[in-house]
Amino acid sequence: MVGDRDTEIRRQVLDAVTDNALTELELEKLLDVLLRRVRDLFGVDTVTVLLLDDARERLVATAAAGLEEEVYQGVRVPVGSGFAGRVAARREPLVIEQVGPSTVVNPLLWERGLQVLLGVPMVVGGQVIGVLHIGSTVPRRFTDSDIGSLQLVADRLALAANAYRSRSERAAATMLQASLLPAHLPTVPGWELAARYVSGTDSGVGGDWYDVFPLPDGRLGVVIGDVVGSGLAAAVVMGRLRSALRAYALELDDPAEVLGRLDRKASHFEHNTMATVGYAMIDTDLQHLRLALAGHLPPVLAVPGRPAVYVDVPVGPPVGQWLAIEGRRSGRIEVPPGALVALFTDGLVERRGEDLDERLDRLLATVAPEPPEVACARIMSAMVGTRAATDDIALLAARHQPEN
Template identity: 55%
Template sequence: MTELGDRLRRLETVTDAGLAQLDVDELLDELLDRVRELLAVDTAAVLLLNPSGRYLVATAARGIEEEVSQGVRIPLGKGFAGRIAAEKRPVILEQVDHTNVLNPLLREKGIRSLLGVPLLVGGTVLGVLHVGTLTPRPFSADDTTLLQLVADRIALAVHARAAEVERAAATVLQRSLLPSALPEIPELEFAARYVPGGQGQVGGDWYDVFVLGSGAVCIVVGDVVGRGLTAAVEMGRLRHALRAYTLDTADPAELLDRLDRQVHQFEPDVMATVLCAVVDPSGEQMRLSCAGHPPPVISAGAGLPAAVLDLPADLPIGVTTSGRRHTSTVALPPGTAVCLYTDGLVERRGRSLTAGLDRLAEAMFAGPPESVCATVMQALVGAEPPSDDIALLVLRRQPAADTDTDTFELELPAVPSSLKPLRIAMRRWLAHVRADRQATADLLTAVGEACANAIEHAYGAAGGTVSVSLAYQAPDVIAVVGDTGRWRAARGSFRGRGIILMRALSDEVTIDRTDTGTRVRIRRTTTEGGPR
């Protein structure tokens, strides 16, 4: 057996049997140690191309560890390593000097000769592997062949491990950006599904639901073109940017226009389809704007057929900033359900988009959102693994029978942000029992004060809940606010005026404090009254 053959056999034994379970860093370190031994060299290093493809970054080294600790970067095409990557071929330097080596560390370490080869997968350069000696050495063709074989193994391992890491990172990132729980909003119900496509490789599909400062609800479904970690990262940027823009405007077309301008300015290579909808605080209507996204499917009530909304289809985000985006308004009578989704739900190879939309409309109905999601996924996905990501979001305005009653009950987290949705829900119920304007204003303020007291005084850092119940007992509205905490004294001066205000705005206020909680009962007479 030749000397090269013997070295190859020894290398095969290590790479096949000893390295299968190592991660990328451990693998590189082990292979560099083996290369130093097999080639009898003093230094060995791996530099990988960064995501931009413009720089080689020192990733692993033996005998010249400073390359890694100092974060050495070599421009593509420059110096020894940059030349190897740019030309995609081995390079030998029998005498190292400042004219052929860009990295001063190589000269400072006293390296006299260098041999480097490219890391290639399918003709694509991933990086460079090079070795060096502290004494002059004429590297042979056998040395080059052996180093290239090691480089090929490193390239395949790095490529495979990088794909695994990227897939895992993309999955974690996307799951962290999707809402962990949909918000609880009076009169509105939500359910959602997300299923990765392409053998589990996630992409840039997302959905989002959040409450604006006005009490309106913003709903977004989007799809960034592309797959993997890059698409997931871009999705996260768009999601956060759109949320930030809602601090200034609640117009869906304006939100998408701002998002479009941002993408063109800072991320010109990104393209995405987005559907943005805003449900007004009353829940009675929804405004929508569509940036190249599949249209929603809506059912106006139980037993009514669903239909695909006919919306102006503006261009996707990232295509052009010219042209005015459109906002459409859709009524949401009680019981209306709306289905928003990404194209992975309706598009299939060999089937037209129209057929997919028709199939979705047939499956869609105005029922509880969880049931709608289950039915839609069964009808359009079934047991067939999706080839593309699917994001599905269903919202329903509660049917009239669920809200138009003589009583009202709501339990909310004991936090200040709960007061706004409470006022919205109370206002709707008080309109139903036909409370007069003054009684409505007084009850909203009095009950709000009672809830604010519970939020501030009933619980510590662990938090809790506040329950509110209203009942119409002609001619009075009876409100009861309860908590399960232990009362804490007010802190600071000029406090304790909430109870004075409650008494001034009500006909009767009783407060019952016990070791198991506080119960505030407020009675207010209304001059009109009676359910509609």
């Protein structure tokens, strides 16, 4: 009889997780429908889904049937601790038949009188993204068939949650990046500006950025940067670094000191983060700029009547991980009237299957002392052409206008 019961539950679980109608539901509704079905099919009192947070350190109660307080109260369980935390850490099912402070970290579970719990990991692409668990207020034995059937549900929910998270992260990162990139470049007497930003087809939106902002005494701050990583996490870090650099630029006159402060900030607050950054300070009344590089490729300088060159300034380590808080150096670059400076991220010159040196030479041959909009269009045509980028690209061109 037990075998017949297990077979019937497994059949009904298969019917539930393969129901075509579920494919039309958003994640929140899908979780609500499936968790209620699971509670009825298994004859349990509670069903809960906990998903890993972005830092992959804690499980967050996301949906529940029977113990909704877990969601309402924002229950969080450290990976490796308690019941759900152990399921995530071990990446295997777990049954406990004595629910209390010694076996779980969430007091709601024993306060509601749960006697037994069964939890299974939610895994996608070899990565644990959450835990699904069921609980009963009366003693019972969960069979191997129960475990296998619950794992089927967890696998279905894992795929749905991962797809939803990917879509949500892409949309959020796109909005964040759009809000952080300058909507309009400033109008500066004696200088023309133009820029391009293209997200990579593989990485999606990430940590590349450019920035231009006026400084006291008529100076102009120009930034190009690339946070290691991709997606929403990199875009969020990029936003914080961008804001910090702007603040330091208001207080410090040496670009090298600005990058040193940024390195200190990133090293202390942005754990396991690294970024390459180029920061130039243009004195709009004179014919030069001061530039500091933190692991970033040097800009191209095109002066009328001369071949374009990569500027010769010291290149310090990237920012982050306490690489070089002090000792950074900046260089002075002469930018005569008519000259153009092109700053870019590595996505412009790096292309799978192509030699980097050859692409750097191609860029050098493309940059000319012409209006920045024309220069950007020419550079993107030569370096990107008809093939979609495989990495994010940021490009910023600044031209010292010829005197009339």
